[in-house]
Structures are given as C-alpha cells and as structure tokens.
Amino acid sequence: MKFKDNMPIYLQIIDHVKLKIATGEYKRAEKLESVRDMAQKLRVNHNTIAKTYQFLEKDGIIFSKKGVGSFITESEEMISRIREERIFFKISTFVNDLRVLGYSDKKMIEELEKFLKGEIQNG
Amino acid sequence: MKFKDNMPIYLQIIDHVKLKIATGEYKRAEKLESVRDMAQKLRVNHNTIAKTYQFLEKDGIIFSKKGVGSFITESEEMISRIREERIFFKISTFVNDLRVLGYSDKKMIEELEKFLKGEIQNG
DNA sequence: AATGGTGTACTATGTATATAGTACTGAATA
DNA sequence: TATTCAGTACTATATACATAGTACACCATT
Structure with missing residues (x-):
C-alpha cells in the first residue's frame, strides 16, 4: 500500500478498510488482521494501526475485543x-x-x- | 474559504489558486492579492501564504517580485x-x-x- | 497454571504544520 | 529623500502525526 504524504496515514488506512468493506473483500463479522500484523504488512507502527482501529470502532464499523481481535461490524x-x-x-x-x-x-x-x-x- | 483539517492549509490554498486559474477567474499575468491581504482574507498567518506562493512559484504557476507583488504566470x-x-x-x-x-x-x-x-x- | 496472541496505554523523540511577532530587502511613489 | 507597500527571513511556541520501545490487561489454549 502506498501512502500520500499530504494526509495522515491513519486516515488513509481507515479509508482503505472502508473501501475493502465497500467492495465486499471484508465481509460481515470477519476477523481483521491483528494490530501488529497489519502494522507489519503496511510497514507502519503498531500504534498507528491501533489508532486506526479505534477510530473505526468509534464509528461502529469494526469492534475490538481485548485478547481476541478486531472484527468487521455484524450489521449488514x-x-x-x-x-x-x-x-x-x-x-x-x-x-x-x-x-x-x-x-x-x-x-x-x-x-x-x-x-x-x-x-x-x-x- | 473552508479548510479541511486533514490536509495542510497551504496545500489547500495552492489548489484553490490553481482552481481559480483553471476556471479563468485568475487571468494571465494578473496581480494576485498581497501575501498579507490574502492572509487576512483567508484568516491564516501571512507565513502560510508566503509558503503557498513560494510553492506556486517553484512550479512556475506564479512569479513574485520583491517590493512589487505576485502575479499569475504569463504563459497561456x-x-x-x-x-x-x-x-x-x-x-x-x-x-x-x-x-x-x-x-x-x-x-x-x-x-x-x-x-x-x-x-x-x-x- | 503457564504461555502466547490480542488490544491498549504510556513515555520519549523527531518532523511537519501553523501561528505570532519581528525585522529585513527591494521597488514605487509622494 | 522618506514613506509605504511588497516579498522574504528569522525566532519562538504549540499541535498533530508517526515512530520506537516498553509494558499492561485480557482471553484462549496448552
């Protein structure tokens, strides 16, 4: 994934996840990659992914369970x-x-x- | 003018100027507002406008003369x-x-x- | 009970952006 | 010549973003 340097990375990743939901690549209730795995894959700091997931959760797009993982919303x-x-x-x-x-x-x-x-x- | 908070202001103003050129509102060789006037009008710091004009000049879109002002390119x-x-x-x-x-x-x-x-x- | 994977939280550091304030340089003009 | 209006340059301060590193809390599994 390529990032533009004129926009915060975490916002670009938020949009990236929403796009994958919009295209159907991410499905209802599906488990997302862990904070650390996603960070490694996108070559960013795990704190940046944590921030991303927290914003997505705030909007009800995903939900996270401590010790378990993060998941796409269950709401079709x-x-x-x-x-x-x-x-x-x-x-x-x-x-x-x-x-x-x-x-x-x-x-x-x-x-x-x-x-x-x-x-x-x-x- | 409204600014989005997820993109640097000076980049938004650069685009704003380029749009006015694209629509014909700013014409060839026309004098732009001074750094300080533009700053006051858009309610930003004059340094931010100075930065904007310097980027536009670097790309050949405007040119500035010390003590005189800044002008839209003469190239149609x-x-x-x-x-x-x-x-x-x-x-x-x-x-x-x-x-x-x-x-x-x-x-x-x-x-x-x-x-x-x-x-x-x-x- | 211990281990490992998970989200979460915290400090420290560096960079970019934006502001505020000040001052300098150059050109036109009164 | 002196003033005014330009662009330009500098310091200081504050905030957001991203990284690095570490640690803690929670849960499932061994």
Missing part, C-alpha cells in the same frame, strides 16, 4: 451504507468538480464517454 | 495545462474509483445520468 445495514455513501460521494464530488470547471450535464457525460472510449484505444 | 500554455490536467485528473479518478467499486463503463454512465436527473427532481 452498516456495510450497505458504507458502500452507498461511498458511491454517492464519488459521483456527487465528480459532478460538483466538473460543474465548477464549467461543464454542463451534457458535456460531462460526453467527456466521460470520450474518456472511456479513448482508454480502450490507448490501452 | 501553462494556464491551459493546469485546466486540462485538472479535468483529466477528475475524470480518471472518478472512473478508477467506480471501477474499484465494481462498476462497468455502462453502469457508470447510467448512474451518472440517474444522479443528474434525480438532482433536478430533488432540488
């Missing part, structure tokens, strides 16, 4: 919400950003289609 | 590039983010159209 409703909020955020951000740049709805769609077509030719 | 090519790079970044980020979430090109366009239509009904 929460999992759905994480996915849907993410999709809504991505689309609304996109629309807003392009409108600020002067794009109409029509042009926005056209440019998106052009981008998708051009990609195939290039790659 | 640079201005066009700032706008085009921004648009490309927004579109490619959007496409990538939605693909990660499992969206096909077709579904991506459909959801965008649905969002744009739904918006009109809601607002």
Whole structure:
C-alpha cells in the first residue's frame, strides 16, 4: 500500500478498510488482521494501526475485543451504507468538480464517454 | 474559504489558486492579492501564504517580485495545462474509483445520468 | 497454571504544520 | 529623500502525526 504524504496515514488506512468493506473483500463479522500484523504488512507502527482501529470502532464499523481481535461490524445495514455513501460521494464530488470547471450535464457525460472510449484505444 | 483539517492549509490554498486559474477567474499575468491581504482574507498567518506562493512559484504557476507583488504566470500554455490536467485528473479518478467499486463503463454512465436527473427532481 | 496472541496505554523523540511577532530587502511613489 | 507597500527571513511556541520501545490487561489454549 502506498501512502500520500499530504494526509495522515491513519486516515488513509481507515479509508482503505472502508473501501475493502465497500467492495465486499471484508465481509460481515470477519476477523481483521491483528494490530501488529497489519502494522507489519503496511510497514507502519503498531500504534498507528491501533489508532486506526479505534477510530473505526468509534464509528461502529469494526469492534475490538481485548485478547481476541478486531472484527468487521455484524450489521449488514452498516456495510450497505458504507458502500452507498461511498458511491454517492464519488459521483456527487465528480459532478460538483466538473460543474465548477464549467461543464454542463451534457458535456460531462460526453467527456466521460470520450474518456472511456479513448482508454480502450490507448490501452 | 473552508479548510479541511486533514490536509495542510497551504496545500489547500495552492489548489484553490490553481482552481481559480483553471476556471479563468485568475487571468494571465494578473496581480494576485498581497501575501498579507490574502492572509487576512483567508484568516491564516501571512507565513502560510508566503509558503503557498513560494510553492506556486517553484512550479512556475506564479512569479513574485520583491517590493512589487505576485502575479499569475504569463504563459497561456501553462494556464491551459493546469485546466486540462485538472479535468483529466477528475475524470480518471472518478472512473478508477467506480471501477474499484465494481462498476462497468455502462453502469457508470447510467448512474451518472440517474444522479443528474434525480438532482433536478430533488432540488 | 503457564504461555502466547490480542488490544491498549504510556513515555520519549523527531518532523511537519501553523501561528505570532519581528525585522529585513527591494521597488514605487509622494 | 522618506514613506509605504511588497516579498522574504528569522525566532519562538504549540499541535498533530508517526515512530520506537516498553509494558499492561485480557482471553484462549496448552
């Protein structure tokens, strides 16, 4: 995993975990890697992962049991919400950003289609 | 201007200036607000604006003259590039983010159209 | 009962960011 | 020439972030 240096690592890992939940890679009630294993895997300090897990727990996205481990929420409703909020955020951000740049709805769609077509030719 | 607390202020202001260039609000060779005026307007320390301007100058986006002021680049090519790079970044980020979430090109366009239509009904 | 893996907590250290305050340098102008 | 407005530079202080290292509390298993 690559980190940007203009954003706290623990926030990037929080988003990383939420993304994995949104894509279904992390499933309901699944056991997460331990604080120390995750730290080693991502090459960060275990305190940073501990902070990450504590923030995720505060938001009800995971729950931790001392001496046992950390687990993805048991609420399917929460999992759905994480996915849907993410999709809504991505689309609304996109629309807003392009409108600020002067794009109409029509042009926005056209440019998106052009981008998708051009990609195939290039790659 | 509102700042997010998870990203350095000076980086947010850099983006803010680049956006104004991209939209045409800041024009070629135009004089920027002074370090101290901009600081007062955005309610940050003047050192933060000085840092911002120095980064923008390092990238050739503005140039500063001691005792005179800071100015938008005289290069129209640079201005066009700032706008085009921004648009490309927004579109490619959007496409990538939605693909990660499992969206096909077709579904991506459909959801965008649905969002744009739904918006009109809601607002 | 002892061991090992778990989350958690704490101190210490270093870096980046932002502020406050001050002062210097250069250019335009009254 | 003196003043004013620019950018620039410096010290000091505070906070957030990340690391390193250590230790403790809890739970399951041997």
